[in-house]
Amino acid sequence: MIRFIPPLLIATLLLSVPLRAQTTDPADFDRLFTRAMELQKAGDMFGAIETYKAALTIDPKRADALSNLGVAYARLGQYDDAIAQYEASLKVDSTQTAVRTNLALAYYKSARPNDAIPHLRQVIAVEPQAKNAYILLADCYLQTGQPQDAVSLLQPRETMFGTDLAFAYLLGTGLLQTGDEAKGQQYVQRIFGAGDTAEGHLLMGIAHLNRMDYPEAKKELERALALNESLPTVNSAYGRALLGLADLEAAEAAFRKELSININDFEANLALGNLRKNASRFDEARAYLTRAVTMRPTDQTARKLLASLLLQTGDAAGAAGMFEALVKDYPSLVEGHVQLATAYNRLNRKEDADREREIVQRLNAEIQARQPGAAAGADTQAPAPPSTPAGGPQ
Numbered sequence: 001m002i003r004f005i006p007p008l009l010i011a012t013l014l015l016s017v018p019l020r021a022q023t024t025d026p027a028d029f030d031r032l033f034t035r036a037m038e039l040q041k042a043g044d045m046f047g048a049i050e051t052y053k054a055a056l057t058i059d060p061k062r063a064d065a066l067s068n069l070g071v072a073y074a075r076l077g078q079y080d081d082a083i084a085q086y087e088a089s090l091k092v093d094s095t096q097t098a099v100r101t102n103l104a105l106a107y108y109k110s111a112r113p114n115d116a117i118p119h120l121r122q123v124i125a126v127e128p129q130a131k132n133a134y135i136l137l138a139d140c141y142l143q144t145g146q147p148q149d150a151v152s153l154l155q156p157r158e159t160m161f162g163t164d165l166a167f168a169y170l171l172g173t174g175l176l177q178t179g180d181e182a183k184g185q186q187y188v189q190r191i192f193g194a195g196d197t198a199e200g201h202l203l204m205g206i207a208h209l210n211r212m213d214y215p216e217a218k219k220e221l222e223r224a225l226a227l228n229e230s231l232p233t234v235n236s237a238y239g240r241a242l243l244g245l246a247d248l249e250a251a252e253a254a255f256r257k258e259l260s261i262n263i264n265d266f267e268a269n270l271a272l273g274n275l276r277k278n279a280s281r282f283d284e285a286r287a288y289l290t291r292a293v294t295m296r297p298t299d300q301t302a303r304k305l306l307a308s309l310l311l312q313t314g315d316a317a318g319a320a321g322m323f324e325a326l327v328k329d330y331p332s333l334v335e336g337h338v339q340l341a342t343a344y345n346r347l348n349r350k351e352d353a354d355r356e357r358e359i360v361q362r363l364n365a366e367i368q369a370r371q372p373g374a375a376a377g378a379d380t381q382a383p384a385p386p387s388t389p390a391g392g393p394q
Contacts, residue, residue: 029058033065045072063092067099074102079110097126101133111264113140114297131161138170143266145296147177165191169199176206198228205237214244230261236268243271251275266295270302277305282313300330308339316346334363 036051052069056062070085086103090096100119107116120137124130134153141150151174154167161167172187184207191200201224208217221238224231239254252275258268273288289306296302307322323340327333341356 029055029062032058033062036065037068040068040072045076048072049076061092063089063096063099066092067096067102070099070102070106074106074109079106082106083110097123097130101130104133104136108136108140111295113143113295116140117144129160131164134160135166135170138174142170142173142177143264143295145266145299147174150174151178151180163190165194165199169203172203173206176203176210179210181207181210196227198224198231198234200224201227202231202234202237205234205241209237209240209244212244214241217241218245229257232262233258233265233267235261236265236271239271240267248275264291264295266292266299266302269295270299270305273302273309274305277309277312282309285309286313298329300326300333304333304336304339311339311343311346316343319343320347332363334360334367337363 032051032055036048036055039045039051040048049069049072052065052072055065056069059065066085066089070082070089073079073082073085083103083106086099086106089099090103093099101123104116104119104123107113107119117137117140120133120140123133124137127133134157138150138154141147141153150170154161154171154174157167168187168190172184172191175181175184175187184203188200188203188207191197191203201220205217205220205224208214208220218238218241221234221241224234225238228234235254235258239251239258242248242251242254252272255268255272255275258265259272262268269288269292273285273292276282276285276288286306286309289302289309292302293299293306303322303326307319307326310316310322311319320340320343323336323343327336327340330336337356337359341353341360344350344353344356
């Protein structure tokens with residue numbers, strides 16, 4: 001049976017490749033540089049790192065040595081150090097596409113897809129046939145909540161990828177997430193054509209989740225888990241199905257399982273943050289929600305939950321700052337204005353609080369006006385914020 005590696009696992013197998021040495025003086029640099037490459041090839045990353053460092057004390061602007069040092073750090077999982085070396089190498093020579101790819105890969109592996117995206121865009125602009133860059137960029141788009149960008153990137157390149165199943169998986173995921181189920185199903189069937197795969201059942205589960213058909217989603221995702229319980233995103237999707245079925249305990253276990261595989265899964269962090277917040281386990285909630293906002297800094301739900309948590313735990317100033325940014329981006333978000341007024345009350349900013357209450361009243365009136373026959377005080381109306389500082393967390 002044909003198998004393929006899902007995109008989130010591809011990066012673990014795309015090993016950064018050291019560059020070849022350039023000829024340069026003095027002779028001591030050449031000797032150290034050659035020795036460092038030998039150690040690196042032999043798998044002695046610690047020895048290679050120290051030897052590259054010694055060489056760079058002689059010539060600190062050797063782009064090849066800086067890049068190779070970055071590769072050595074990356075293979076030890078020290079991505080911050082790798083990133084620093086790749087960036088230093090690119091400052092010497094910004095045209096190094098291989099180094100820029102390695103830099104994007106380091107950002108990707110260290111769960112900073114937003115930082116990887118601009119570098120991957122530069123790579124494909126210079127090398128329009130760089131298939132791995134397209135795959136990584138599409139996955140970065142999906143991780144950061146931009147499925148339409150993933151579709152726009154991949155759909156015109158069907159001919160380039162042919163029967164590549166990673167391509168089908170990413171494009172199918174993007175199409176399903178944007179609501180184009182008919183086209184998405186074509187790629188689901190392509191994956192199933194390669195055999196009874198976890199990836200195919202995952203995509204079917206996502207399709208059912210999009211329709212809020214939680215029982216069918218649960219069935220598909222349980223089949224996916226039976227085939228590959230370590231497939232990235234499958235435990236998170238399963239947790240969403242369980243939440244839809246109100247099985248909170250099992251959902252939490254699924255989300256935790258997802259984070260044991262991929263600590264930066266957005267949905268798992270968001271859901272666990274909300275569950276921990278509701279359970280008044282605020283330190284845990286803050287860690288999860290902060291990670292979710294870092295992954296998707298424009299996501300309304302993640303920002304709202306984190307800002308609400310700050311208000312709930314006494315950080316009125318921090319909450320006010322977050323809600324100010326939120327209502328600027330979403331001016332019709334009634335709950336955002338309500339919470340902002342509450343934060344202003346706690347900061348004794350009466351005029352600001354009064355202004356927000358007026359906005360809430362206006363927005364509620366507009367909501368009522370759009371629903372003919374709705375009685376005053378119906379469920380569509382958000383509660384008004386308190387007119388005096390609240391005495392405790394909400």
